[in-house]
Amino acid sequence: MSDKDTTHFGFKEVKKDAKAGLVADVFHSVAARYDLMNDLMSGGIHRIWKRFTIELSGVRKGNAVLDIAGGTGDLAARFAELVGCEGRVVLADINESMLQVGRDKLLDTGRLGNIEFVQADAQFLPFPDDSFDCVTIAFGLRNVTDKDLALRSILRVLKPGGRLLVLEFSKPENELLSQAYDTYSFRILPFMGRLVANDSDSYQYLAESIRKHPDQETLLDMIEDAGFAQCQFHNMTGGIVALHRGVKP
Amino acid sequence: MPDPTLHTAALAALEAAANRALALSEQGTAVLEPLAGSVFACHCTTPELDFYLHLETDGVRLTGVYEGAVTARITGSASDFSELATSEDAAATLINGNLTLEGNSAPLIEFQHILADLNIDWEAPLVSSLGDVAGHQIAEILRGVFSWGRQASSGLARQVEEFIHEEARLSPPRLEVEDFYRDIAELVMRVDRLQSRVERINRKLQKS
Numbered sequence: 001m002s003d004k005d006t007t008h009f010g011f012k013e014v015k016k017d018a019k020a021g022l023v024a025d026v027f028h029s030v031a032a033r034y035d036l037m038n039d040l041m042s043g044g045i046h047r048i049w050k051r052f053t054i055e056l057s058g059v060r061k062g063n064a065v066l067d068i069a070g071g072t073g074d075l076a077a078r079f080a081e082l083v084g085c086e087g088r089v090v091l092a093d094i095n096e097s098m099l100q101v102g103r104d105k106l107l108d109t110g111r112l113g114n115i116e117f118v119q120a121d122a123q124f125l126p127f128p129d130d131s132f133d134c135v136t137i138a139f140g141l142r143n144v145t146d147k148d149l150a151l152r153s154i155l156r157v158l159k160p161g162g163r164l165l166v167l168e169f170s171k172p173e174n175e176l177l178s179q180a181y182d183t184y185s186f187r188i189l190p191f192m193g194r195l196v197a198n199d200s201d202s203y204q205y206l207a208e209s210i211r212k213h214p215d216q217e218t219l220l221d222m223i224e225d226a227g228f229a230q231c232q233f234h235n236m237t238g239g240i241v242a243l244h245r246g247v248k249p
Numbered sequence: 250m251p252d253p254t255l256h257t258a259a260l261a262a263l264e265a266a267a268n269r270a271l272a273l274s275e276q277g278t279a280v281l282e283p284l285a286g287s288v289f290a291c292h293c294t295t296p297e298l299d300f301y302l303h304l305e306t307d308g309v310r311l312t313g314v315y316e317g318a319v320t321a322r323i324t325g326s327a328s329d330f331s332e333l334a335t336s337e338d339a340a341a342t343l344i345n346g347n348l349t350l351e352g353n354s355a356p357l358i359e360f361q362h363i364l365a366d367l368n369i370d371w372e373a374p375l376v377s378s379l380g381d382v383a384g385h386q387i388a389e390i391l392r393g394v395f396s397w398g399r400q401a402s403s404g405l406a407r408q409v410e411e412f413i414h415e416e417a418r419l420s421p422p423r424l425e426v427e428d429f430y431r432d433i434a435e436l437v438m439r440v441d442r443l444q445s446r447v448e449r450i451n452r453k454l455q456k457s
């Protein structure tokens with residue numbers, strides 16, 4: 001088997017075409033408890049990371065925004081307010097259960113008018129060229145098998161001048177923080193996963209996939225290589241997460 | 250840009266406090282309606298802090314980043330800002346005070362009047378929302394800014410300003426790292442205990 005045929009599934013090497021299915025299983029099994037786990041995992045701080053992402057998106061009234069791997073719709077809900085009724089927000093996720101939870105949640109808050117839900121794989125986005133002013137992917141890129149393919153697919157659907165924002169776990173700048181973070185993600189996360197979602201394997205996978213994700217500089221290079229301009233990143237919380245931005249030339 | 254997490258968290262907390270206070274005031278957020286759409290870029294020099302104040306129909310929004318057009322740009326120290334906020338005559342304070350203003354001052358003066366008329370008790374909502382902020386240092390800083398806005402005698406104001414300045418220079422990432430590390434160590438111990446309890450219970454269940 002050549003290198004090209006395998007990919008990471010957490011720390012396990014699996015065949016590329018098997019990964020999408022495995023990832024889907026993980027998220028099917030956690031969908032119902034996802035928001036709760038998200039809060040527990042990050043002590044609620046993911047809301048702050050997302051808030052900064054929205055500030056940097058520059059999204060305005062009338063814009064078209066795509067949130068890929070949108071899960072239960074945190075970003076989409078806020079974007080829907082910002083773009084107003086002349087605008088358009090698409091919440092896309094590969095996983096039906098996550099989309100369903102997102103739809104139910106947004107229905108509860110009465111924000112559905114300008115949001116569409118599309119089941120889609122980030123690698124093969126089912127939208128015409130030059131469709132969006134902004135594309136976001138929050139805590140989703142690490143799950144995608146061929147990240148490069150996904151970045152190119154995003155570039156295609158962005159309008160010229162449109163922005164990509166990638167919010168993702170990254171490499172803590174400080175060794176102490178890095179160790180603390182590993183302890184947290186490898187011991188505490190899976191344990192909490194078992195208590196809350198009754199599924200420690202899924203959270204073990206999450207922890208491992210965070211470790212396997214490219215660090216800040218590598219991801220920056222990947223975004224540049226895919227054809228984006230004005231690429232930059234901001235570390236947050238000491239580099240536990242990073243927000244990368246690129247513009248379609 | 251330094252780590253935006255604390256900055257964003259602090260602005261989120263302030264925004265929540267301001268909106269809570271507005272909602273509790275007699276006229277509610279309706280008073281903002283005539284000014285909705287105004288954006289004030291605020292550059293505080295001591296302590297160094299940049300933010301944007303957006304007035305919207307349903308409340309205010311505070312952001313650290315904003316790339317659109319602004320109504321006015323205001324620069325000054327925290328005490329200059331607080332002088333304006335508590336002034337009886339905003340126009341005079343803008344002319345005679347230390348704040349520099351670029352752009353359209355009329356909406357700013359109107360906003361100041363609205364705030365003054367509301368007679369809002371800022372303290373309770375502020376303190377309760379600061380409980381949500383991750384770093385307690387920043388909460389202390391904000392509490393300092395706040396209480397000093399009310400009591401501002403010039404000597405005290407200078408002391409507080411120095412205090413804030415020193416505090417603000419403490420590198421947040423380091424403080425965060427240490428807090429985070431302590432929290433983790435604590436959590437690991439608790440998880441270990443919990444884990445052995447779960448195992449004990451499981452063994453008991455299997456026996457019975």
Ligand SMILES: C[S@@+](CC[C@H](N)C(=O)[O-])C[C@H]1O[C@@H](n2cnc3c(N)ncnc32)[C@H](O)[C@@H]1O
Nearest residue numbers: 027069070071094095098121122138139140143
């Ligand atoms: C950790 S969740 C993040 C959800 C949300 N963006 C947030 O920040 O809370 C990751 C999401 O990525 C989705 N996902 C995984 N692989 C994907 C792919 N190839 N294309 C689109 N979505 C994918 C999963 O179904 C899951 O909902």
